[in-house]
Amino acid sequence: MDKRRVILIHTGGTLGMGPGADAGALAPGPSLHRILEQVPELEQLADLGLVVACNRDSATMEPEHILGLAGMIREQAACDGFVLVHGTDTMAYTASVLGFLLADLGRPVVLTGAQRPLAYIRSDARGNLVDAVTLAGRGVAEVGICFGDHWLRGVAAEKVSVHRYEAFESPNLPPLAELGLHVQIHPHAGSFPRRVPAEVGAAIESAIQVYTPFPGMPWRLPAPGTRGVLIQSFGAGNLPMGRPDLLALFAHCADRGPHQPVPHRRGGPGHLRAGLRGPRPGGHLRRPPHPLGGAGQAGPGAGRRRRRRGGAARLRLLLGRGAAVAATMDFY
Numbered sequence: 001m002d003k004r005r006v007i008l009i010h011t012g013g014t015l016g017m018g019p020g021a022d023a024g025a026l027a028p029g030p031s032l033h034r035i036l037e038q039v040p041e042l043e044q045l046a047d048l049g050l051v052v053a054c055n056r057d058s059a060t061m062e063p064e065h066i067l068g069l070a071g072m073i074r075e076q077a078a079c080d081g082f083v084l085v086h087g088t089d090t091m092a093y094t095a096s097v098l099g100f101l102l103a104d105l106g107r108p109v110v111l112t113g114a115q116r117p118l119a120y121i122r123s124d125a126r127g128n129l130v131d132a133v134t135l136a137g138r139g140v141a142e143v144g145i146c147f148g149d150h151w152l153r154g155v156a157a158e159k160v161s162v163h164r165y166e167a168f169e170s171p172n173l174p175p176l177a178e179l180g181l182h183v184q185i186h187p188h189a190g191s192f193p194r195r196v197p198a199e200v201g202a203a204i205e206s207a208i209q210v211y212t213p214f215p216g217m218p219w220r221l222p223a224p225g226t227r228g229v230l231i232q233s234f235g236a237g238n239l240p241m242g243r244p245d246l247l248a249l250f251a252h253c254a255d256r257g258p259h260q261p262v263p264h265r266r267g268g269p270g271h272l273r274a275g276l277r278g279p280r281p282g283g284h285l286r287r288p289p290h291p292l293g294g295a296g297q298a299g300p301g302a303g304r305r306r307r308r309r310g311g312a313a314r315l316r317l318l319l320g321r322g323a324a325v326a327a328t329m330d331f332y
Contacts, residue, residue, distance in 0.1 A: 004080035004137035006046035009072065010035075011065075012056040013087030015114035015125045038118055039126055045133045049079065058087025058094075058113075063204035063316075066094050070101045070201060073109060081108040081136030083129075088113045088159055088167060091145060095154030096313035099143040101201045104194045109143040110136045111154065115165055124148070124165045131179045138183070140190045144176050151177040153192065155310040197321070205319035210312065219245040221252050228315045229253055232308060 010016065016035055036042060036050070053069060073082055086094055095111050102109055112132035114125035132146040143154040148166035156170035176189040208228040211219070222229055229249075233239050240246060 003045070003047045004139075005049065006081045006083060006133055006136045007049040007051060007073075007076050007079050008042075008083045008085070008133070009051045009053050009069065010055070010085045011053050011058070011061075011069070011087070013058050013085060013091075013113045014117055015085055015112075015128070016055070017117045017119075035118060035129075039129050042129060042133050045130070046081075046137045048133070049076075056087070058090040061087075061090050061094065063206065066097050067101075067201060067204065069094070070098055073098075073102060073105070077105060077107065079107065080139065082110065083132045083136050084109065084111045085129075086111050086113050088115065088147075092154075092157045092159050092168065092309045093313060095143060095145050095157055096310040097204065097317065099154035099192070099310070100313060100317055101196065102143050103192055104196045105143075106141045106194070108136045108138060108140050109154075110146045110151070111144070112146045115163065115167055131183075134179075134183060135177060138185065140176070140185060141194065142176055142189055142192060146179075149179050150175040151179070151189075155192075155313070158309060199321050200317050201320075203320035205316045208312065208315055208319070210308070212308075213239065219243060219249045221249060228319045230308070230311050230315055232311075 036048070042048060051072065053072060054065065056065070069084065076082070084094075084098075091111055091113055098109060098111075110132040112128045114123060114128055116123040116125065118125035118129075128147060131151075135144075135146055135151055142151075145152045145154060145157045145168050147168045148164075150166070150168075152168055152170040152175050153173055156173040157168050158171070159167055160169045161167045174186055174188065176186055178184045178186075205227055207225055208230060209222040209226045211217075211229065211231045213232060213234060231239070
């Protein structure tokens with residue numbers, strides 16, 4: 001049987017690094033072709049095409065780099081799948097943005113990397129690369145992170161460890177696949193809504209403000225020039241809705257037209273919409289009879305099952321679309 005055509009895109013990160021001049025430091029390592037010399041079995045799994053997009057520490061990734069990756073992948077959409085080698089520091093954010101931008105691609109896009117460089121003994125890089133190329137050839141249309149023994153949906157993933165090989169989790173969603181003796185694809189894999197509204201991806205808005213609550217936190221109004229607000233909640237959707245300053249924050253955002261706050265849940269299923277009707281017992285937000293802001297306006301939106309990175313990616317892409325935010329929110 002013919003091998004699937006998979007494009008391997010290298011952006012940098014720990015996987016391809018080697019020892020630096022200073023003790024314990026890492027430096028950019030060999031080229032992508034040299035990596036394939038070290039893991040020759042990859043070419044047994046797929047007909048590989050190789051692209052070096054950049055060789056960056058992922059902490060230096062900017063929105064234009066991520067949008068460039070999305071464009072690069074779309075240009076090669078005739079291929080069967082894609083593997084994106086990426087640093088772990090911002091992998092979850094890149095996976096979230098690409099998860100929304102490439103939702104209609106119809107191809108697997110598998111992000112992977114490593115906690116230890118491929119050149120090191122006991123590196124996790126080899127296994128992650130083999131698993132990622134395997135998944136990219138399976139035809140499951142998802143954007144996700146393959147790390148350790150799991151493939152996780154990109155918009156739901158977070159980095160949870162700097163030293164364990166199972167470095168990522170998707171706490172509100174089961175993995176797309178488990179990789180052990182066999183590759184077990186879960187039934188919900190491939191079910192992410194495959195719609196990308198027109199003009200989404202033209203830009204990624206940076207003027208947002210994120211609120212991460214703690215007991216007694218003052219709920220100050222966003223800084224001038226802020227175009228969007230992301231509010232994380234406690235637990236399954238709690239916020240101290242008896243606080244006048246929090247209610248004032250919601251009211252301030254509701255008065256600002258279509259660019260509205262997106263309260264974001266850290267855990268638990270379902271929706272969370274910010275209403276101004278006061279708290280339920282226990283501090284949960286009540287849902288208003290209609291989304292805040294009325295017809296034609298994008299009121300506070302649901303964080304749904306997404307983590308902070310996914311919520312921020314969604315909000316920044318919606319705002320980057322310009323004036324059509326209200327018409328776009330329901331797509332995501």
